Amino acid sequence: MNYIIEAFQEAWYLIIGFDRELFNVVSTSLRLSITSTFFASIIGIPAGIFIGRTNFGRKKIVNIILNTLLGLPTVVVGIFVYSLISRRGILGEYEMLFSFRGIIIGQIILIVPLITALIRNAIYSLDEKLYKTALSLGATKIQQFKLLLLEARYGIMGAVITGFGRVLGEVGISMMLGGNIKGVTRTITTAMALETNKGRFGFGLALGLILLLLAFIINIGVYSLQEGKEYEQR
Amino acid sequence: MNYIIEAFQEAWYLIIGFDRELFNVVSTSLRLSITSTFFASIIGIPAGIFIGRTNFGRKKIVNIILNTLLGLPTVVVGIFVYSLISRRGILGEYEMLFSFRGIIIGQIILIVPLITALIRNAIYSLDEKLYKTALSLGATKIQQFKLLLLEARYGIMGAVITGFGRVLGEVGISMMLGGNIKGVTRTITTAMALETNKGRFGFGLALGLILLLLAFIINIGVYSLQEGKEYEQR
Amino acid sequence: AQDRLILATTTSTENSGLLDEILPTFEEKFDVRVDVIAVGTGRAISLAENGDADIILVHARAAEDAFVEAGYGVNRRDVMYNDFVILGPADDPAGVKGMESAVAALEKIANSESNFISRGDDSGTHKKELSLWEKASVKPSGSWYMETGQGMGASINVANEKEGYILADRGTFLAYSGDIDLELLVSGDPLLFNPYGIIPVNPAYHTHVNYQKAMALVGYITSQEGQQMIYNYTKYGERLFNPSAITPENFN
Amino acid sequence: MSSDKIILKALNIKKNIKGKNILNLREFNVYEGQFNFIIGHNGSGKTTLLNILSLVDDDFSGDLIYKNQTIGPKTDKVKLRRRFSVIWQNPYFYRGSVIYNISLPLRLRGLNKNQYLKKTEEIAKRLEIENLLEQSAATLSGGEKQKVSIARALITEPEIVFVDEPTTNLDEESIEFFNSHFAELVTEEMTVVMVTHDKNQIRSLAEKITVLKKGSVQYSGPIKGLHYQNDNNYYSSKQDYRLLMKN
């Protein structure tokens, strides 16, 4: 019963066997995570920068709420979105339950607070002089934003990667809103939960290893594409 | 079937009713999350600072692995730790399965990479001159470390809060290693999963609201105790 | 310290609330704390195989026999049974409402290619469903046949959302009936019989297990008192389980 | 020199931070094509004033009038800022090479690679910093930073250049180089607003001079109008004042 050794063997066989079902869940997981992270970043990056930069009246309470939402459990998001998109919900007519769109909505809600909070932290730690310099160099609003993104790039990349990891590894939302339907909305994590429930721990762990391998490859890609030499230098 | 309204009502009744069972799961959740976050911080803060500060040979690969582990699914941690602490595992004799200790081990493994990575990012963004100044002011190793902690305090607080949120809201590990035993290892999230399983979405969501309320109160506490005025000023 | 007995059982048993009825008196009588781990049937059996549970209460006869055969468990006893039912949308596109034979009903569903939701999780319910398909000589496949890989309740929700048919246990159906549009269409076929067995883990194999209290639980749950509690337990105005260790005629 | 035409006028400028009055000017004029100097003690508000005049700080009360047009909420400030440049007291550099930092303002103005590289090399040659172009800006020495920041400000050939202690950190030779070449880099049409503590610079370059004290104007006008007063003035001793007036 050494599940760990068993898991490595299983993972190996699954990968070299080009298992069709495995290919399916991997591609589903990837498409979902990338899409959700993309949209969550589109919301979270400007939101984080706004909170980090602007002094508005209710800032303290916004910050506390943001920190609170870091603990948003997937089940809460699941039930909440479920009650909106189920056939009896107000968005029921769009038939998003047990489909990709349903999962994506849930995952976006899950990681927008995470990405926003991490980016806010990254913005806080920048040198104030950056902003005046951008202005004096004649940057337009959009160029100021771009320069800010560039200066905060490690922090932003870190936030996006953390968000991506979170959705890639989450199971509650995919399960509740996707339904774990074989060949349709089954992801690596929901498949893993299923195998674990069946008591096939070794197989479940094998899927987990494949997921981590995947995340590893993606991170290597991110590294070499975007940061490459610079990161190394640090 | 408007679960959301129902949930608010249920949550309200549960809270004003001083439900004993509710009190139990809330206290279990809190004790677990605080303990896990505490130990994970003890590991993650020095580790993050080390990675952020030191130039060692395999740093690039360590960084990639760290980013990969941000996506560690709870199920993977669950199975992994299970295979160690199960009766047949190498740590089986300590009887940690279906107990607090089992959950805590799993949760620590879950958030150590998260806390480490976020702290590493915070350290990266500090001004290099800080270190030389500390040396020249005559700081000992420990004092250098303290000064670094002070300068990076927003980033460190952020990392710890993010880790705390993650364990407070996670369900996979608590479920697998704790067993969701009523009155013993049942947490807010596993209770929530159970209620959802029973189809009692409203009640499940009510528990979720209580969890968020709890996180909210804790965050208010953290704010006013540790950062207070300074944070406001930003 | 108080004795601890770990009972691994299926989610549907735990969700029915029956254990909350029976266990407190047992715990008091035998001065033991019963920790209920509610998981899938497969997982419950694997926990027991690993020595992480002292006793299991499950409903998957073939797997139970294999478990005992392999020497992991001893002294299996029948405890109770309930039954499966076939649920479907109110407009019943396959026209199975009121049919006596579950097999024939599945055939009609397959022929009309109406949506059918399968749990697909190797659970007792799933295994039962597969055996019914086999009897109907249908190999279900195609987009109308969806495997959820989830628990009973979640699968019923999927069926409700997709307006499909599903094989469910009566207890879970009753629990969900208030929130769904699905209707009970087929029931009563003897093939839909769903027996539960209780099996202590073999103390010869896992020497650390609490075999004494496990046997005590077997004894208690199959006693007159235990069986009557099962008989008397009702929810949603219906009896959820029928005792099978002692038939009601033999209660004193 | 040129006729006294006012290019930028500041009226009733007030700035408070946390109740503390940092700046309080009734009037301040920048004369076109001239060297307008601002002097004053440490903490007298010179940098603060420069931030306001160069349109990078808009948290103040009062009016700025550029070429007889009051700068209001509808003014295209980016357009104006692109006619200005600032050489900061403590320059900030973006992550990247010296070449990246010097060429940045040209890129923001949409010049293509050929154009901005050509101009960057040109100005680097004139400031004798060609050998630093590939280096990361963060690793420059104190004086090198200052030179790079001068290059970054002048590459856009600004209409007005605001300069805050430009020879800080520079060695003797570089200061001389700056003093002699700056007037050259700064073409006839360019207007300069310069903060300095260096008497030589004032002596050799200043046309108009303003003395700030605790946020208020002490003296403002041509350099020869600056008389020694017993009280309230910038130069603390008669000798100092004579030294300044010597030329």
Place this chain on the structure above:
Amino acid sequence: MSSDKIILKALNIKKNIKGKNILNLREFNVYEGQFNFIIGHNGSGKTTLLNILSLVDDDFSGDLIYKNQTIGPKTDKVKLRRRFSVIWQNPYFYRGSVIYNISLPLRLRGLNKNQYLKKTEEIAKRLEIENLLEQSAATLSGGEKQKVSIARALITEPEIVFVDEPTTNLDEESIEFFNSHFAELVTEEMTVVMVTHDKNQIRSLAEKITVLKKGSVQYSGPIKGLHYQNDNNYYSSKQDYRLLMKN
């Protein structure tokens, strides 16, 4: 002045960054109780050398000898650093008030609140920055930062104080104040290693002088030994040299 006793000796110091040779000294001596000046062009390695001598940069090859003891891996460097102080070219301040920053070195040495507050007020008074004590260090003006950093370095009454362009950013009055009071703040026993570009300072304070050029020592010795050489020297013109030697 005092007898020429060497307190700190650097031998064969070499530092390379990415293959570029930043520093290459055969010998450099710091004389006890004297003003040891280091001059040289921008980028010649002065700040780099100061970092090495003050034991905050240990990424170099070569030997440092303090009071005839070679500083090796077993030396208690914290103890030595507590006898030194550094006034940086670009000072870094910790988040917090001026009072926090000035008193920090005393706190690190374990002084209690009464003690360090007393000393902080004392030194603030002497440097005329009492009114800044409660302000956040990040909001200081350029010259105010410099003064605070001087206070922070001198509060510990160090044995050797390393100073990198201390009058950068200071106004005329403050420079004069510094020049006249520094020798006063610096007691007889204190040793000073100072980098500057200010001729007045060299003239009035220097006892020993070292000229760096491209990382190597060009001249080292008493100030009167510095002769004008046609080539390879720091002062680029005869006039400059004469100006320096005038006093």
